[in-house]
Amino acid sequence: MGHIHRRKLLKGAAVGMAAGAVAAPSVVRAQMPVKWRMVTSWPKTLDALHGSAEAMCQRIEKLTDGKFQIRAFAAGEIVPPLGVADAVQNNTVECGHTLTSFYFGKRPAWAFDAGVAFGLNARQQAAWMHHGGGKELLNDIYKKDNLVAMPCGNVGVQMGGWYRKEIKTVEDLKGLKFRIGGLGGIIMTKLGVVPQQIAPGDIYSSLERGTIDAAEWIGPYDDEKLGFHRVAKFYYAPGWWEGSAQITTLANLAQWQALPPAFREAYEAAAAEQTLSMMAKYDARNPEALKRLLAAGVQVKQFPRPVLEACYNATFETYKELAAKDADFKRVYDAWLPFLDESNRWFRICEAGLDNYRFAKAIKRT
């Protein structure tokens, strides 16, 4: 998932209510509903993302018999998409719904909450967060910024993007003008890629005109809506720059602590439910979208193994550099890496053992 350019969001900034107004403290009075605002990093068209935030808010309201009401605002309605963390931290709004690797420049360690290159897949990420110490470790870092964080969704492994020409060798990456942001972009510069920051609404025309050679966005279900398949026919897999893309809900720490316990319970349960449900929705919708894209003539390709190999090496080189520069990054990386390796060894034996056999069979049946 690439950075969403601020420019795109500023367009929508006038739409929202009371932009910049600081959230009043949620004093709980008998019979008075607590009202929160949740700003998301997503336009409403990304219904699996923004829709999940809305579903979370609806569940919380129903769980509390209407006593805890959270209204979700799409990107740009109150703050721009990359302004979510600041808005929550500064108490402009009480909570947000975002991808924490958007804030890589501000807090590199937060990227482990979202998912990093060649990192944990969606199930492994949930295991690390909920039963492997990840949530506690990351919240120890978030609290420095007056934030409480918890997972509230996952997008899974994304596609590796749309390319006008095939990527056959590592050499083909040199000089490639690729729309990608954040950590993935930093890693790829080591291989000669020239990362491009382009707003979602401008990717199509940039690809069409050849201003860029390639662009990554999300996966079949979301990509199809933007029509990239009409201007770039090679659709590569996998998006190795995120083992999965976990979506996080951030709450302002003081606001969180002021909540009655049952409201915190409702928030936590609803966030966990959406972690499952968002991934399930993508897993249900992506195959249908992929089928339509294939029917439209899209050529799905896998990155050649030497390309992955070069990217993998550049990735772990980058991690070492970041760990040397940033203490929080090092602290999380040192806990995360052994979990990754042990988890991979188990998944390879059991889950992959059966999955790989089954997946190949499905290709044959049709």
Added chain:
Amino acid sequence: MGHIHRRKLLKGAAVGMAAGAVAAPSVVRAQMPVKWRMVTSWPKTLDALHGSAEAMCQRIEKLTDGKFQIRAFAAGEIVPPLGVADAVQNNTVECGHTLTSFYFGKRPAWAFDAGVAFGLNARQQAAWMHHGGGKELLNDIYKKDNLVAMPCGNVGVQMGGWYRKEIKTVEDLKGLKFRIGGLGGIIMTKLGVVPQQIAPGDIYSSLERGTIDAAEWIGPYDDEKLGFHRVAKFYYAPGWWEGSAQITTLANLAQWQALPPAFREAYEAAAAEQTLSMMAKYDARNPEALKRLLAAGVQVKQFPRPVLEACYNATFETYKELAAKDADFKRVYDAWLPFLDESNRWFRICEAGLDNYRFAKAIKRT
């Protein structure tokens, strides 16, 4: 996950309260907490399973400020482990926590709720249930038995069991006395396996004495507790007879309909949360347990491809036979199979593309 023998459970039947007492209707009075009983199919020692039922009940109580109280009872405390569905259906208790393929003899179609041979993995199962029509389709069948069902956990792909001798060819399955129940056992009889029904507490001694040649149970975290590695050194992967083992909570339909809406919301949200959390716990604990088992000298093996091939063919032959005999089985199978194939094609491209590369790397790093 094999059938748990009734005998084991009857041992514990005296422990429970008021066995056989029919649950009083949950009339909701102002300020009076609603009290339900949840019977599980699990001994307390299986903490990832029974513990998840307890966590679900605790969350529901907290979400409702103590107004909806559900107490979880382990297998045998009120009813035997395979008596859960009947107890809920007959209103002996209001709800249960079980694996629906335990009731294969009663309702073959319910097996799709639990997971079937070469079927959906845990993520695919969640996608089918929550966003692919699975939950609605299955509940249309459950209501015939006065039940409402929803997922409340998953165990993932299980191991293929403990063997005293290696399985090198399809011939090695002939006459194999293998402790396995349900649909997996039925499929394996086509290959000459002699399925054995043995209570969990007796598996160890049966393997030790050579009364049986092999036994499947769950996976490293649970298997380790029973000490099978001391009497059978070959530990095979994968447990192809379940693509994943989804755990289901069943509620009595009349009791469910009598609940206030906010209590149903609490039940649903807590069940969804545990679907994520149980899988996450297994995914966090299995790698650690596997590491200990390997250190103890266990030899982990993959079933040879020709063996999987024979099992796969026997599986789909069995499905066709079952669909010809049972209308509900056919109805679910006809909806499930296209979902399986489309989902597999997508997972192969994106998730497996990255997973397989990553998993192999983790082996090398150590």
